[in-house]
Amino acid sequence: MKRILLLCYLILIITTGLFSLPVDPSDEIYRYLDLWRKKGYIVSLPAIRPYPHQVLIKLLGQVENCGNSRARKNARSFLAKLVNKPQVFAVSPYQESFISKAGHYSSTGVDFTADGLLKPWLSISARGGGLLESNSLISEDVLPYGVRLERDMYHHGDQAKIGNFEANPALVSTVAFGTEEFYFQTGFNRTSFGPFLGDSVVISEDAPHAGHFSFTWNGKTANFTKLLLALTAQTNSGTGVYNQKYLSLTSLDWQFAPWGQIGYVGSIVYGGYLDPVYFIPLTDLMYMTLLQGDMSNSHIGFYGSLYMPAYLTWDLIFYADDLHFNDIVTFNWNTRWKFVLQSALS
Template identity: 25%
Template structure:
């Protein structure tokens, strides 16, 4: 404990976490902007976040004139926070504590962490048409994020790998910048940042504000009745099986665009497309034309999704939105009303309410569903072979440097969420969030023949943890394409597995800004999260290849098992037996857990 507090003092003196609005779509400004739009103070917002500094300034200036008293005060407070200095030096320190109790095995474990970041940031508006935002920091932590964080929550700093070690600390670069050119309604922005899309802030299906950052080029047009936005991103690739092969690769790209129609002030309808591709860059995806015919020019080998987003505003301050994200569907079966088929769709619906002139800034409730194999995609070793290796860089799945680009949920999951944000005074903020999450590992529902094929595979060839890395194909080196996994290709498979992981989370966070002085501004913050996990471990691998000593000689049609000549039937019988054992071991390893997370920290900006 003494070493922990000594580390905390040291870290607090040198490191922190802070970000500028135009390079960070998770900044609190974006929640305020959504509330102000719902109340009618400001015109329609751009579809893709973040926004240029000039637009941020324009929004705040408008609300300071048009808003009600509490919103005018908040806008003024945010204006001073963001634009009082062109360059700020910041430092933050945070101590974290996790107490985990394994209810099944009646054991307890405590984990501690000290983290922080220090750097410089700012918003520079050169003139009404050109602006520059930057946040150049160094982030450090003692304990890996995965060991201290609640389930299904992305890491806030943009640091994933390539750390430097300084004693007990891991030190990372955490840099984001952008340059914007244009007006509030028409602009181009280029830089390095996270990106977000849709009304569910920090929880989107297509572009999640909390996902890992990318090098991107963003284009926006906002008109009274319609708008168009697009972003082209250079992202990072991980291997088909990142559990075995941890290398990162370049040559992976994402392109997204959306067109929005607003026939009146109560209804908005957006159609969007996004495509993940590589290793070759296709500049045609930057053009404002449909992606489907573009990908057909090259043989339809890229990973295309599309979606519809309907937003309805029945009253001032109230929004009801529904988002349907389509990855792949079997149209022929659906027309025949057969819904136990390949339907790779994610959906989200919910409401956001921003009360007028209230200490409560917003209340939100939504339901999200990610069907099996959404976001997942395989990558062949070569263009002319259906062979799949675990070490091959995957430039098709919906991840960036190993972080989900869309929903934080794994495929075959759903979630009910509630949040409430309060601010009695601009300098005092409270937030309350609850989540109930279910996740089923689709591999548990494999029939014995599919399970046997996973066991007969090479070690590290496939992953069976139910994540976006568990795809729908088996390797087939004798063909130009792989072989379908029957259960994955022919059935819906939503929540059909026997064991489901259930997660209940409840979080409370508070922030207090101390009075500003000539020496800067200090913010104190604290947080607590309760988490109950039923069947923890469902999201772990079930079947493992490389556990049976067998081979097949195609020239002589001869099977070998444990060094002796055998038959196909005997080899598969052995594989089914091993698969049943592995599945039982996976089932026996499931546990129920209660986790408590406590955090205390500060942020100082000069």
């Protein structure tokens, strides 16, 4: 029996490396795409990740046509996983843990994945399974500084207890309708934005899962995305969950030359109501400022990349909180502006 269990575990470990799961914006495929873009094998990348299969197949095709031998080999490896018949109920193990001054945390489980291009206009990427969590953190819902987890921690008050462990379900999924140029994507997953992988001041791939609704135009040298995330937050008193909180984001970028890209990003965080006007592209900030009287929390900024010799890239995001149009045009600088500048040379 022990030999059988060991064999099953080895099979699960081997299976782990066979599948790339696009629903996860931290998946290795996005690291490769970012590298290939910096080397000029790819023209431009949409700002919002994850990407559906339709887009990934197009981007990997560009690498096959323009990349060096090593890049083409890796691109063909990814393509073989994406264009084959859908991989349904692939199984792989999962484990992560850490120990810090604030306590320890560990999570172990088994994933069942469904992933593939069902039709030329329809793709799915999903992962579900069960987790056994052991958590002795001082605050069960707050990770220590510098610690990241691949999965979210779940604390809903009615977990099943198995010894010192809590048993929780874990599910992320995304479905995309459309082509590589125009597509609508919806699901429950992590989302990331902008040229920075791993860290982004706008939306980070380490942010918790959220309901995701987005429409994207992925042009040859320009990209547009309208995104709505359904967030979950605690009440101010910390005694309950507040689930009527939304993030509406609009981004538009342009590849103005082979060596440079620039883009605009605007977002609004609001709650207690769902306003359909926020679905209208490029009008949400004006509507909120002029007609609503700044009822919500707005951010505006720009981002860009410069591709320099020796494959060096300078990435930049400028993101400001509550920049008021009326204050700017009347030169009223006493507005207590809050902004962040994120920059990196890689």
